[in-house]
Amino acid sequence: MKKLLIVKTGSTYDSIRKNHGDFEDMIIAASGITKEKFDVFDARDESLTFPLPDKYAGIIITGSHDMLTYNDDWMQxxxxxxxxxxxxxxxTLGICFGHQAMAEAFGGVVDYRDWGPEVGYVKVKFDAEAYNDELFSILYDKCSVYQYHSQSVIELPRGATLLATNSIDPVQAIRYNSHMWSCQFHPEFNHEIVAHYINQNALHLTTEGLDPYELLMRLEPDQTGEKLLKQFIKICGL
Structure with a gap:
């Protein structure tokens, strides 16, 4: 049986990694299947050659603390x-940085948003196009998800389908074709991980006009992300 491939584009903070693992570990934990069914490829290691996509049952591209506007060689x-x-x-599913990388790969535009970072437990609304989508139809019309990002897809690729939006970031989820999707939010996060991010960056968030205490008070346990990842695993045939 084919494995799933996690394409690693970054690492979380050491303080988070101690309790929750790195991004790939969070994805595996939320997926509901064992670690042995995954391979991890570090896209930042330019000494490595990207694997053949059809060798795998499915691909998940992680988030990162890097920004696509850095334009590093490995990003191209x-x-x-x-x-x-x-x-x-x-x-294929791209998450946060992976979402943005997929959008740029297909001709979209990614940049900083004028109104600052989107952080915490945030409501999103799924468009009518999502109702019959193989992946995103399993979520509610409106639900809340975990977010932490400063850059966004500010222009959709031509031919891509917008699946979810909100008033803070209009591009929350995209379908590119019959088997490729991405989401700005973090389905692998839980409320404890987001709380760590808020506490770690409290001073920066304050300078951005956000109230870390208020963001923490809004956090709730939620399995929406797990539900999405498990549906993706099902699509992959595992």
Whole structure:
């Protein structure tokens, strides 16, 4: 049986990694399947060659503390590789930075938003296009998700379908074709992880006009992200 591939684009803080693992560990924990069914490929290691997409049952591209506007060489390599997935039937999901990388790979635009970071437990609304979508139809019309990001997809790729939005960031989820999706929010996070992020960056959030205490008070346990990841795993046939 084919494995799932996690494409690692960054690492979380050491303080979070001690209790929750790194981004790939969070994804595995939320997926409901064992670690042995995953391979992890570090996209930042330019000594490595990207694997063939059709070798895998599915692909998940992680978040990162890096920004796409850094335009590092490995980021362009990642986007070039993402384009090769189009000609396969390999289900692919990009998360946060992975969402933005997929959007840019297909011709979208990513940049900082004028109104600052989107952080915490945030409501999103799924558009009518999501109702019959193989992946996102399992979520409610409106639900809350965990967020922490400063950059966004500010222009959709031509031909892409917008699936979810909110008043803070209009591009919350995208379908690119029959087997490739991305979301700005973090389905692998739980409320404890987001709380760590808020506490770690409290001073910065204050300078951005956000109230860390208020963000913490709004956090609630929620399994929406787990539900989405498990549906993706189901689509992958595992």
């Amino acid at each position: 390599d990642l986007k070039d590789w993402i384009n090769t997935i189009t000609d396969t039937n390999t289900p």
